Amino acid sequence: MHFPAFDDFYQRLLFLLPFATNFGIPERSFTYNAPHEWKDTFPQCGGAEQSPIAISRHKVIPIGLPPLHFFRYDEPFDQLLSVHNNGHTVHFSVPTTVFGERPSVTGGLLQDFYEARDVHFHWGSQQSKGSEHLLNGRRYDLEMHIVHRNTKYISDEEARNNTDGLAVLAVLFKVVRTGPTFYQPGLNEIFGSLLHLGDFNSTYAPPVLITLESLLSNLDRGNFYSYKGSLTTPPCSPAVLWHVFAEVLPISYQDLPKFWQLRNRQGRPLLNNFRPLQSQETRQIFHRRPADQQLLWL
Numbered sequence: 001m002h003f004p005a006f007d008d009f010y011q012r013l014l015f016l017l018p019f020a021t022n023f024g025i026p027e028r029s030f031t032y033n034a035p036h037e038w039k040d041t042f043p044q045c046g047g048a049e050q051s052p053i054a055i056s057r058h059k060v061i062p063i064g065l066p067p068l069h070f071f072r073y074d075e076p077f078d079q080l081l082s083v084h085n086n087g088h089t090v091h092f093s094v095p096t097t098v099f100g101e102r103p104s105v106t107g108g109l110l111q112d113f114y115e116a117r118d119v120h121f122h123w124g125s126q127q128s129k130g131s132e133h134l135l136n137g138r139r140y141d142l143e144m145h146i147v148h149r150n151t152k153y154i155s156d157e158e159a160r161n162n163t164d165g166l167a168v169l170a171v172l173f174k175v176v177r178t179g180p181t182f183y184q185p186g187l188n189e190i191f192g193s194l195l196h197l198g199d200f201n202s203t204y205a206p207p208v209l210i211t212l213e214s215l216l217s218n219l220d221r222g223n224f225y226s227y228k229g230s231l232t233t234p235p236c237s238p239a240v241l242w243h244v245f246a247e248v249l250p251i252s253y254q255d256l257p258k259f260w261q262l263r264n265r266q267g268r269p270l271l272n273n274f275r276p277l278q279s280q281e282t283r284q285i286f287h288r289r290p291a292d293q294q295l296l297w298l
Helices: 004-019 035-041 156-160 185-196 256-260 291-297
Strands: 069-071 083-085 090-093 104-107 110-123 142-150 166-176 224-229 240-245 249-252 286-288
Touching: 090 185, 110 166, 110 256, 142 156, 185 249, 185 256
Parallel strands: 166 240, 166 249
Antiparallel strands: 069 104, 083 090, 090 110, 104 110, 110 142, 142 166, 224 240, 224 286
């Protein structure tokens, strides 16, 4: 027996599934063409404590925040990654490690444990650098976000509705044209995947198991800025405790253009997928430096 209504329902469902993001927001519902209009559909985008912001070392509070503590970051994932071009960014969901749990982090501004859920990137174009945060008046070429959810919340929606629901580690990159080859095995796998992700909604699995730690290379994890902010895409929930690393990692001049070759759902180049700077308002920005540097600061 044939039921046209059911056929129509499932066709609609299958059409919508590819556009569901990790945080439950339909990917077709916003664009970077007019981010000032996001608030018309997502009111929180026009609210307080929004991200990204400009961070200046001359306007931060040097404070002895606890260091960040990483758990299972060095354990290989138990499956190959599925890196996806969703029309807004390149991202992958963080799988469990070979020991059955996801990597997590605590410390800094975090009072709880936060489980890694998603990794994605923001970039510019040949004419514009593309990091979301500015450090000391400079916008960099690329920014990577490792998104974590507070383990006391059972869903992304619940986490978004609480000011301590999410934690994002932000890593900035700058193009380096000369010098030795960078030993960044995890990052190199992700950058290599871009060659297979040109079309909207395409997916690629790098052929080796990696660790989340390998995406941080030899980054100085003890030197970071922290503040209370929001998601930088709709619904812009003010639920994020940001930790932006002060050290900027290198990216090869051969790798950055791979991002510029990606296309959005309209088949156009996926470029400049960063949100404009938001007001700092009265928020405090903290700077945590390693112990020896703290002494130099004083």
